Amino acid sequence: MKVIYIARTMRILSDAxxxxxxxxxxxxxxxxxxxxxxxxxxNVLKVSCSNYNALLYAFCxxxxxxxxxxxxxxNNMPQMFKSFGASFVFRYxxxxxxxxxxxxxxxxxxxxxxxxxxxTVLKYIHFNPVTAKLCAKPGDWKWSSFTEYVYxxxxxxxxxxxxxxxxxxxxxxxxxxxxxxLINFLAVDNSIEKVSDNYLKSIIEKMxxxxxxxxxxxxxxxxxxxxxxxxxxxxxxxDYIYKI
Numbered sequence: 001m002k003v004i005y006i007a008r009t010m011r012i013l014s015d016a017x018x019x020x021x022x023x024x025x026x027x028x029x030x031x032x033x034x035x036x037x038x039x040x041x042x043n044v045l046k047v048s049c050s051n052y053n054a055l056l057y058a059f060c061x062x063x064x065x066x067x068x069x070x071x072x073x074x075n076n077m078p079q080m081f082k083s084f085g086a087s088f089v090f091r092y093x094x095x096x097x098x099x100x101x102x103x104x105x106x107x108x109x110x111x112x113x114x115x116x117x118x119x120t121v122l123k124y125i126h127f128n129p130v131t132a133k134l135c136a137k138p139g140d141w142k143w144s145s146f147t148e149y150v151y152x153x154x155x156x157x158x159x160x161x162x163x164x165x166x167x168x169x170x171x172x173x174x175x176x177x178x179x180x181x182l183i184n185f186l187a188v189d190n191s192i193e194k195v196s197d198n199y200l201k202s203i204i205e206k207m208x209x210x211x212x213x214x215x216x217x218x219x220x221x222x223x224x225x226x227x228x229x230x231x232x233x234x235x236x237x238x239d240y241i242y243k244i
Contacts, residue, residue: 018057019077020121021068022108022192026101030063037092038143041066042156044088052080055158058121060128060144067125069112071161081107110191115165120184122162123174127185130177138175146175179206187223200225200233218244 025031032038038061049056049070054077058069072080089102112118129141138146145157149171152159166174186203189195200220207216213234220230221244231238 016112017072017075017077018112018118019070019072020108020110020112020125020188021066021070021081023066023068024104024108025064026104028064028104031065031092031102032061032063032143036095040091041088044084044091046156048080048084048087051083052076054080055161056145056156057159057161058125058145058157060125060141062128062132062134067128069118069121069125071158077109108192119162119166119174121188123181124185124188126175127177131185137177179210182206183219183223186220186225190223190225195225197229197233200229204233214244217241 032041041061042059045056045059045068048054053073055071055073056068057071058067060067070077085103092102093099110121112121126138126144126146129135129144130138135141138144139150148155148157149159149162149168152163152168162171182203186195186200189199204216207219211219213236217230217234217236220234221227221241227241228238230236231241
């Protein structure tokens with residue numbers, strides 16, 4: 001998959017039209033309060049995907065944000081989310097007797113450009129509630145696509161594409177928590193919102209048992225962490241970091 005830069009939209013698009021989408025509540029406020037809120041969101045999304053010829057590959061709904069992995073068969077992502085937003089927010093505002101925006105500005109979208117990154121994002125999405133310490137394992141969270149993959153029931157998601165890349169056994173193995181996956185999660189985290197120094201320190205503490213300082217520096221650079229920050233956190237000369 002090659003990347004195309006479209007100046008007018010300022011978004012990065014891929015030929016494959018597969019994207020990691022994040023919707024956040026305005027001011028990071030809670031959006032979902034009961035089962036009806038979750039079901040309403042998913043049902044409106046399902047209709048929108050059908051209307052705009054899009055395929056949902058994965059999802060995870062948290063209380064104040066949502067992660068989606070979507071394949072667009074046409075270049076109509078903005079139109080779909082405009083339609084989806086208008087429909088869902090109208091229903092939501094009517095239910096809670098409120099008005100105005102619900103989501104925090106423009107949705108985040110990240111192009112998926114190869115199978116390895118696709119699987120990293122898939123795992124990241126399913127591990128969101130585990131990372132947030134809301135449950136012990138992905139299968140414990142009701143509002144994600146993890147169980148749809150386990151049982152292959154395709155209520156909301158299309159599992160065929162992922163299962164054309166990996167088997168069900170490999171899917172389950174992928175979702176086993178491993179410290180060696182930390183850098184992959186960090187790369188996705190950093191692509192959504194620049195991570196804090198405290199978060200980086202917690203990652204480095206866990207990586208110290210697995211990697212040397214130089215190996216950690218290399219991994220952090222791959223996750224697009226600035227060289228000056230790597231130098232500060234690891235105590236390695238900045239000029240040396242630049243040459244890695």
